[in-house]
Amino acid sequence: MIAFASGAFGALAMPPFNFPVALVATMVAAVWLIDSSSTAHDEQPGRFRALHYVIGAFRDGWWIGFGYFLAGLWWLGSAFLVEPDKFAWAMPLAIIGMPAMLAIFIGIGFSFARILWSQGAGRIFALAAGLGASEWIRGEVFT
Numbered sequence: 001m002i003a004f005a006s007g008a009f010g011a012l013a014m015p016p017f018n019f020p021v022a023l024v025a026t027m028v029a030a031v032w033l034i035d036s037s038s039t040a041h042d043e044q045p046g047r048f049r050a051l052h053y054v055i056g057a058f059r060d061g062w063w064i065g066f067g068y069f070l071a072g073l074w075w076l077g078s079a080f081l082v083e084p085d086k087f088a089w090a091m092p093l094a095i096i097g098m099p100a101m102l103a104i105f106i107g108i109g110f111s112f113a114r115i116l117w118s119q120g121a122g123r124i125f126a127l128a129a130g131l132g133a134s135e136w137i138r139g140e141v142f143t
Contacts, residue, residue: 006026007065011069061108065107066103068103069099074095105141112130
């Protein structure tokens with residue numbers, strides 16, 4: 001719920017609200033969540049521990065991305081109400097399905113960041129690299 005709520009809060013950085021501090025708070029929560037993904041699976045055997053770290057980071061990234069896109073793309077539903085007798089059935093696909101699909105890319109970015117993760121300030125650059133790479137992949141896939 002923390003990841004979902006922080007992602008939804010981050011959507012306030014976009015128009016019409018234009019509150020960029022919201023995205024800063026979301027990225028702080030992202031760093032904390034990736035940090036906690038490394039302690040959540042310490043009981044796992046050694047060779048599977050790294051995989052659990054990456055999966056935990058993907059899960060947290062997906063929830064942040066889902067909250068972000070769900071709160072930011074809610075307006076897509078209004079297009080299905082122009083002729084509701086024909087298109088209202090597809091509204092859940094746009095309002096819930098599209099954010100869920102787009103959140104996969106944020107999860108991939110978090111996983112990549114977790115692979116590059118280190119202690120100290122380097123983890124911020126790892127998160128920037130992971131999210132930058134996932135946004136590049138998303139741009140390539142959808143264009």
